[in-house]
Amino acid sequence: xKKKSVETKSRKIKRVIRNLRFTAKTPTDKKxxxxxxxxxxxxxxxxxxxxxxxxxxxxxxxxxFMSRLKWETIDNHITEKKTFKDRLVGIRTIKQSLGAGKGxxxxxxxxxxxxxxxxxxxxxxxxxxxxxxxxNIYARKKWEVQKIGFTQIPQDIILQGNHILYKYAxxxxxxxxxxxxxxxxxxxxxxxxxxxxxxxxxxxxxISSWLRKKGVRCQxxxxxxxxxxxxxxxxxxxxxxxxxxxxxxxxxxxxxxxxAPIYIEYPIFSxxxxxxxxxxWIERYCEMCKRCLEECPGDAxxxxxxxxxxxxxxxxxxxxxxxxxxxxxxxxxxxxxxxCVKVCPFSTGNGIFQIIEKKMKK
Ligand code: SF4
Ligand code: SF4
Numbered sequence: 001x002k003k004k005s006v007e008t009k010s011r012k013i014k015r016v017i018r019n020l021r022f023t024a025k026t027p028t029d030k031k032x033x034x035x036x037x038x039x040x041x042x043x044x045x046x047x048x049x050x051x052x053x054x055x056x057x058x059x060x061x062x063x064x065f066m067s068r069l070k071w072e073t074i075d076n077h078i079t080e081k082k083t084f085k086d087r088l089v090g091i092r093t094i095k096q097s098l099g100a101g102k103g104x105x106x107x108x109x110x111x112x113x114x115x116x117x118x119x120x121x122x123x124x125x126x127x128x129x130x131x132x133x134x135x136n137i138y139a140r141k142k143w144e145v146q147k148i149g150f151t152q153i154p155q156d157i158i159l160q161g162n163h164i165l166y167k168y169a170x171x172x173x174x175x176x177x178x179x180x181x182x183x184x185x186x187x188x189x190x191x192x193x194x195x196x197x198x199x200x201x202x203x204x205x206x207i208s209s210w211l212r213k214k215g216v217r218c219q220x221x222x223x224x225x226x227x228x229x230x231x232x233x234x235x236x237x238x239x240x241x242x243x244x245x246x247x248x249x250x251x252x253x254x255x256x257x258x259x260a261p262i263y264i265e266y267p268i269f270s271x272x273x274x275x276x277x278x279x280x281w282i283e284r285y286c287e288m289c290k291r292c293l294e295e296c297p298g299d300a301x302x303x304x305x306x307x308x309x310x311x312x313x314x315x316x317x318x319x320x321x322x323x324x325x326x327x328x329x330x331x332x333x334x335x336x337x338x339x340c341v342k343v344c345p346f347s348t349g350n351g352i353f354q355i356i357e358k359k360m361k362k
Contacts, residue, residue: 089187093336096194103201104222115165115217126215128268138210139172143203146252147173149237149272153228153263154312157236162227165219166263171230171237172207173248174200176256176341178349184338185297185330193336196258197223204260216264223260230259235315238274244286244293245301245340246321251353254346276314281360292340300326301340 082090132150139145149171158164180192201222208220221227231248235241240250247255293301300322310317330337346353 086187089191093187093191093194096191096198100194100198100201100222100224103198103205104225107201107205107220107222108225115212115219118212118215118217120217123215123217123266123268126268128270131214131216132269135170135207135211139203139207143174143199143206145172145174145200145203147239147250147257149173149234149239150269151233151237151271151273152267153233154236154315156309156312157229157232157318159226159228164221164227164263166217166265168264168267169228169233169237169261170218170264170269171234171239171259171261172200172204173234173239173250173253173257173259174203175253176258176338178256178347181256181338181342181347184342185334187334189338189342190334190336193258193338200258200260204262208262211262211264216268218265219263221261221263223258226261228261229318230261232312232315232318233261234259235276235279236273236313238272238278241279241282242319242321243282243344243346244290244303244321245296245344246319247341249282249344249346249353253349254353255341255344256347256349273314276316281357285356285360289345291343291345295339295343296322296327297337297339298326298330300324300330 136148139148151169151171153164153167153169155167174196176192176196180188183189201224204220204222208218211218223230231242231246234248234250240248243249243255245255248257248259249255250257290303293303302321302323305319305321308318308320312318327337330339341347345356
């Protein structure tokens with residue numbers, strides 16, 4: 001009986017999502033839907049239709065609720081016996097997830113109007129070096145963002161059907177704290193994942209407003225709902241390298257972090273790009289380790305990667321490393337599974353990155 005009611009609910013929700021439509025009214029909307037929505041690239045603000053945010057949110061719902069979500073998993077999740085502590089943490093996790101969802105929706109809409117207040121010639125008065133120092137202090141003190149990079153965005157990493165406004169990116173990294181991630185796949189790890197998404201999302205929205213006040217025209221992108229592929233972007237900005245499971249490995253946190261960029265109009269800061277040789281040994285180490293692949297409960301990590309492009313400047317290839325359809329049931333069941341993050345040797349911290357690097361470079 002219960003199973004039937006879950007199925008009926010699932011059918012209803014899927015129908016609502018399938019029927020979400022936005023009717024193009026203005027010539028800009030019509031042109032946007034017809035000509036640009038399916039071509040990734042960089043667009044001027046005036047070329048973007050206000051319906052863009054709507055399209056993005058609809059696509060996010062469709063991808064997550066129509067194809068990836070397994071209703072049986074949710075049903076089991078609801079009926080599963082849990083301790084009082086797990087239920088309490090679960091409520092807090094849902095609160096963080098809702099906050100992250102709201103932040104993602106805001107970040108899709110806001111940038112169109114807000115940059116109008118920033119004069120086009122404002123950037124000519126900016127002292128990049130001084131602003132970079134100020135930015136690092138602001139982001140660290142107010143939002144506990146531990147790492148920032150700056151780079152030019154390779155056009156090939158803009159995701160299919162997406163558009164960004166500018167061709168340079170500040171890349172922000174926020175740590176997921178180790179004691180919480182060590183609880184994976186249980187409640188605390190899920191909470192930490194959603195908390196980091198939510199906090200970093202709030203951070204890039206706030207830092208964008210701060211940058212605009214300094215005369216920088218910019219566009220924040222929430223850590224959820226990326227318009228471009230974040231891991232190669234962070235690799236290009238010299239912050240780390242992609243691991244076997246597709247997540248970023250950094251010297252400081254291993255895989256325990258989330259990434260979010262702010263796209264900006266001019267190269268006002270020095271690029272933080274590093275010689276890829278500095279990180280290429282990580283790929284060789286992953287080939288020997290394969291721990292994430294062996295421990296993944298969904299068998300979602302692919303040993304043979306699907307390569308979309310292997311000619312991207314500095315970072316080389318763009319590869320899909322895990323199957324989201326296999327990962328998603330576990331990710332939703334635990335509200336952020338994170339087993340692969342926990343078992344990665346680099347996530348231990350305490351200088352383990354440097355120890356492995358030394359051995360691999362011998
Ligand atoms: S989050 Fe869990 S299910 Fe998804 S790839 Fe990592 S270990 Fe596998
Ligand atoms: S667990 Fe091992 S194989 Fe997987 S990303 Fe980490 S180092 Fe690479």
